[in-house]
Amino acid sequence: MGKRIGVLGLVNYIDHPTDKKFKVFNFNTKREADLFKKILEERKIFFEMDEEEHEEEMMYLFAVNQRDFEKAQSANYDVSAQTRKNIIPHAFMRYSLLIIVLGLFIFALYGYLKQ
Numbered sequence: 001m002g003k004r005i006g007v008l009g010l011v012n013y014i015d016h017p018t019d020k021k022f023k024v025f026n027f028n029t030k031r032e033a034d035l036f037k038k039i040l041e042e043r044k045i046f047f048e049m050d051e052e053e054h055e056e057e058m059m060y061l062f063a064v065n066q067r068d069f070e071k072a073q074s075a076n077y078d079v080s081a082q083t084r085k086n087i088i089p090h091a092f093m094r095y096s097l098l099i100i101v102l103g104l105f106i107f108a109l110y111g112y113l114k115q
Contacts, residue, residue, distance in 0.1 A: 013076065022048075022063040025076055032083050033060030039075040040064070047072070 016022035027033045033049075040047050040062070048063040064072040088094045 013073075016063055021066055023066060023069050023072065025062045025064065025072065027060045027062075027079070028057065029083075030058075030060065032079055033062075035082060036062060036075060036079045039078055040072065043071055043075065045071050045075070 012027065013023050013025045016024050025036065027036060037047075037049065045068045046065060050061045050063075052059045052061060062072075086094070088097065
């Protein structure tokens, strides 16, 4: 996903700086931008696209009308789901952590019920 540009840096979209009828989504990679563009075109959502260099990196910007914001936000979530990486990349470590947490929960439940 793009650089987080919202008020607290939690989202990758903001109101258009000059025209409040639009929301601007941004992405850092060409892959994400192409995927977002493809989804918008499939859902027949009007958008304007631009590229901008920011801190020596390319940013891909999409302006979407406010009335289509919910559809565009859904497309944004789809892009995020298809391009995100696992927090713990190795399956062995993920399942080990899950087993440890489950074991601790069972141990705590046993202690509570035994009391």
